[in-house]
Amino acid sequence: MVLRKLAGAAGLAAFALYLWGLLHLVGALLEAEDGGTDSAPLRPCRTAGRQYDKKVLSVTDYSVDYVPLRFVCETADGGSYVADTVPGYVNPAVGGLALAALGCRVAALVVAEPPGPRLG
Template sequence: MASDPWQGHNFAALFSILVAGAATTLGLTVYLCSRFTRPARQRYTPLAAWRDVSLATTAVALAVYLWGCLHVLFLEDQEQGEECERQRPEGPTLVGRRGDFIPLRLVCEASDGRDYSVIIPDYINPAVAVLLLLALACALTSALLHYKQRTTTWKKG
C-alpha cells in the first residue's frame, strides 16, 4: 500500500532490477571479453577503445549498484527495522521506513523529521555516480571521434 509508512523496497522491482542488471552486466562482460580476440585487436581504433572503456565503466557501475541491491534483498523487513532502530539517533522515535532506488538507499524516518540511511554501504551511490560520469565522458569522446572521422571521410569523398 502506498500510504504505508513502513514500506521498504518493492520486492518485485528489486528482483527485476537484479535479474535484468545481472543479465546486462554479463552481456557487457562477454562483449568486452570478445574485444580481446586477435581479429578484434587488429581492427582496434581510438574510437573503439573509447567506446569499450565507456561500456566497461557502465558495466562496473551496474555491478556496484547491484551489489547495493543485494544488501537490501538479503535482509527481511524485521532485520531492516532492527537496523533502523540500532542506528536511530538519541531522542526521536522511529516513525517510518522507505526504500529509494535512485539514489539507492533505505531511509529510516525519525519523529523529529530527520531521515537517515541504513544498510546500503556509503560508497555505493558516489561510486555509481563517478563511474557513470566517466562512462558518459568516454562515450562523448567516442562520438566526437566518430563525427570527426565521418566529416573527414565525407570531405575527401
C-alpha cells in the same frame, strides 16, 4: 574503438556496483519486514553502538530510495535519517562510473571517423 570499450566497461562496472548496493538494500528490506522477536526497533535502523539511542527507539516506519540507493528510517516526530545498510562507497562510485561511461561514449562519438568512402 578504445573509447567505446572503456565506456562499455565503465557502464558495466557501474551496473554491477549498483546491483551490489541493491543486494544490500533488499537484505535490509527483508530484515525490516521480518516480524517477531527482536523486530523493534527495525533492525536496519539500528547502528553500531546506538541501537538504544532515543532516535533509533522512536522509529515508526521506513522508506526506500533507489536513486541514490538508501534505506530511510522515519521517526515518530516526523524526522528521518538514513541507515547505513548500503555501503558508503556505492552511490558515489556508481555516479562516477556512470559519468565516466557517458564521457567516454561522447568522446568516442566526437573523435569517430565520419562515414564515407575511403581513398586508397
